[in-house]
Amino acid sequence: MTDTACLTIDAMTLREWRHDFHRHPETAYEEHRTSQRIAEILEQAGIPFTAGLGGGTGIVATLRGRLGAGPSIGLRADIDALDVTELNDVGHASRVPGKMHACGHDGHTTMLLGAACRLAQQPEFAGTVHFIFQPAEESEGGGRAMVEEGLFERFPMEAVYGVHNWPGLPVGEAAVHDTAVMAAFDVFTLTLTGNGCHAAMPHLGSDAILAACQLVNQLQGLISRETPAHQTAVLSVTQFHAGDAFNVIPETVELRGTLRCFDEPLRQRLQQRFADVVDATARLHGLKVALDYQPRYPATFNTPEHARRCAEVLERVPGIERVHRDLPPSMASEDFAFMLNERPGAYIWLGNGEHSAALHNPHYDFNDDLTPLGVEYWTRLVATLLGQHAAPR
Numbered sequence: 001m002t003d004t005a006c007l008t009i010d011a012m013t014l015r016e017w018r019h020d021f022h023r024h025p026e027t028a029y030e031e032h033r034t035s036q037r038i039a040e041i042l043e044q045a046g047i048p049f050t051a052g053l054g055g056g057t058g059i060v061a062t063l064r065g066r067l068g069a070g071p072s073i074g075l076r077a078d079i080d081a082l083d084v085t086e087l088n089d090v091g092h093a094s095r096v097p098g099k100m101h102a103c104g105h106d107g108h109t110t111m112l113l114g115a116a117c118r119l120a121q122q123p124e125f126a127g128t129v130h131f132i133f134q135p136a137e138e139s140e141g142g143g144r145a146m147v148e149e150g151l152f153e154r155f156p157m158e159a160v161y162g163v164h165n166w167p168g169l170p171v172g173e174a175a176v177h178d179t180a181v182m183a184a185f186d187v188f189t190l191t192l193t194g195n196g197c198h199a200a201m202p203h204l205g206s207d208a209i210l211a212a213c214q215l216v217n218q219l220q221g222l223i224s225r226e227t228p229a230h231q232t233a234v235l236s237v238t239q240f241h242a243g244d245a246f247n248v249i250p251e252t253v254e255l256r257g258t259l260r261c262f263d264e265p266l267r268q269r270l271q272q273r274f275a276d277v278v279d280a281t282a283r284l285h286g287l288k289v290a291l292d293y294q295p296r297y298p299a300t301f302n303t304p305e306h307a308r309r310c311a312e313v314l315e316r317v318p319g320i321e322r323v324h325r326d327l328p329p330s331m332a333s334e335d336f337a338f339m340l341n342e343r344p345g346a347y348i349w350l351g352n353g354e355h356s357a358a359l360h361n362p363h364y365d366f367n368d369d370l371t372p373l374g375v376e377y378w379t380r381l382v383a384t385l386l387g388q389h390a391a392p393r
Contacts, residue, residue, distance in 0.1 A: 007045055009118045014110050014371040017041070019092035021106035022366070025081030025099040028136035031057040034079050038113065038133050045117040047131075050154075054135050054146040060155050061131040063119055070127025070386050074160035074343070075378055076336060077112035078105045078137035087362040103359050104165040104352065107366035109133060111163065111374030118379050125386035130155045132339075139187075139296065143335035152342055159306060160345040161381065162336040163374060167358050169351030171369050174377075175324040176311040176348045182300035183232075183260040184267050185333030186293065190215075190278055193288040196251035208253040209242055211285040215255065216240070218281060222273050233261035233270065234331050260331050262299045271295070300337040303344035310346045313381045319373050332359070350374060 007013075026034050035057040042049045042061050049061035057079070086093050086100035094100040101107075116131045132151070136142030169175060192212055197205025216237050227233045239256035243249075259274065261267050271293055282289035314323045327349075336347050350370055357363040 007117050007121070009114050009121075009375065011368075011372050014114050014375065015368050017113060018106050018110040018366065018368060018371060021109055022092045022101050023095050025094050025096050025101045025106075027083055027099055028080050028138060028140035028142065029055045029057060031079050031135050034109070035059055035133070035135075038079070038109065041113050042116065045120045047116055047120050053149060053151070054142045057135040058142065058146055059133040060151070061116055061133075062155065063116065063123060063129045063131070065123045065125035065127055065129075065386060067124065067126035070125065072128040072130065072157045073382070073385055074130040074132050074155070074157040074339070074345075075112060075115070075381075076132040076134055076160060076162045076339065077108040078134050078142070079109050080105055080136050080138055080142070082138055082360060084360065084362055088365055090365065100362070101366065102361060102364045103138065104364070104366040105137065107165055107371055107374070108163060110371055111378060114371065114375035115378030115382075118375060119382055125382055127386040128157075129382055129386070130157055132160075137335050141296065141335050141338070143338040147338050147342055151339070157343060159385075160339045160343045161306070161310065162339075162345070162347040163377070164334070164347065164349055165352040165366060165370060166349035167352045167356035167364070168354060169324075169349060170354050171351050171367055172319055172373070173322045173324065173351040174314045174320055174348060175327045176307050176314065176346065177302055177327070177329055178304045178307050178325070179301050180262050180299060180329040181302055181347050182329060182334040182337065183234075183262055183331045184264070184295075184299040185297040186259045186267070186271065186295045187257070188259070188274065188294070189254065189256045189292045191290045192253045192282060193290075194251060194285065197249050199247045199249050202249055205249055206286045207249055208251065208285070208287055209249060211281055211287055212240065212242065212253040212255055215278065215281050218277055219274065222270055222277065226273060227266065227270070231261065231263050231266055232331070233259070233266065235259045235270075260333060262329070264298070267295070297333045297335050298337045298341060300334045300340060300347055302340070302346040306344055306346040309384065310348050310381065313384050314348070314377060317373060317376050317380055319376070350377070
């Protein structure tokens with residue numbers, strides 16, 4: 001193993017790592033260069049790891065403290081990018097056409113690498129830390145893949161923790177939720193098929209466009225009229241594909257979109273009612289319908305005791321000036337939920353800046369000022385949970 005003292009984990013090093021990841025974005029299950037670069041840094045730090053996980057590009061590195069036996073915990077970072085064309089004019093902008101780190105996973109990866117290397121230099125804790133570098137968070141379920149491959153059996157851990165940057169929240173502020181953090185995530189594709197005809201003679205066909213327009217409105221009634229006001233849910237039709245000519249009513253129309261909520265029984269009921277509304281509308285208009293409704297991610301829920309411990313650690317991190325405990329959860333989704341369904345833990349937000357572009361925006365960029373704070377949070381969390389020889393249960 002290489003002497004970890006040769007690695008200087010300062011702001012400049014972290015910036016160089018982050019910019020390198022940003023210049024070379026890779027999307028779900030294609031993160032081969034990213035995985036290789038993570039492996040190179042871990043090797044330089046002398047930290048043993050297992051590669052080829054979660055569909056082939058995931059990595060779990062393992063570090064044992066020098067103070068002897070103790071609990072085992074997991075720290076997770078997502079490593080994938082998005083199919084977004086970057087519009088930033090910066091030296092580290094994406095060099096891959098049509099792909100960019102528009103969600104800050106380059107920063108998440110860098111923060112966890114920095115913490116792993118720093119802890120390897122001073123492993124003053126009792127127990128074991130598993131550093132989880134997870135692929136395919138963006139809609140493709142890399143977290144689920146790692147769990148199904150036996151993540152927690154191969155790398156036993158009593159609790160697991162995650163971090164996400166949060167635009168709009170100033171750098172130096174954080175948010176910790178006691179329970180609900182992110183919503184469950186379902187997607188749908190439905191195709192309505194009728195009889196195409198001349199636009200001047202609609203009575204000779206069956207109009208799939210008219211039916212689809214009615215569906216866009218009627219489906220909103222599942223939220224506004226069938227969902228209890230105290231339960232949060234969002235249904236959005238995000239794609240409407242139909243037709244090629246001014247004077248032709250097309251034979252088929254395709255709608256796509258997403259449904260999100262927190263309550264699992266509500267989620268299942270909305271899925272059934274969604275199918276009911278689609279079938280009824282298709283029958284009314286004399287159309288055939290094909291519905292592909294896919295539940296993707298469960299809701300992300302923190303364990304209250306673990307959330308409390310994370311908040312206490314954040315309050316002691318130099319540079320963290322405020323820890324919010326009352327921010328509403330987000331209707332966005334996160335496949336870290338699959339890990340929290342298997343083990344207790346917590347998922348926290350770190351501010352990316354008041355003027356940061358939104359996540360998944362082509363002008364978004366991870367704030368380099370946040371990276372050292374993330375490293376400090378991870379290292380102090382390990383020192384708190386394992387330095388005291390006991391992790392919360």
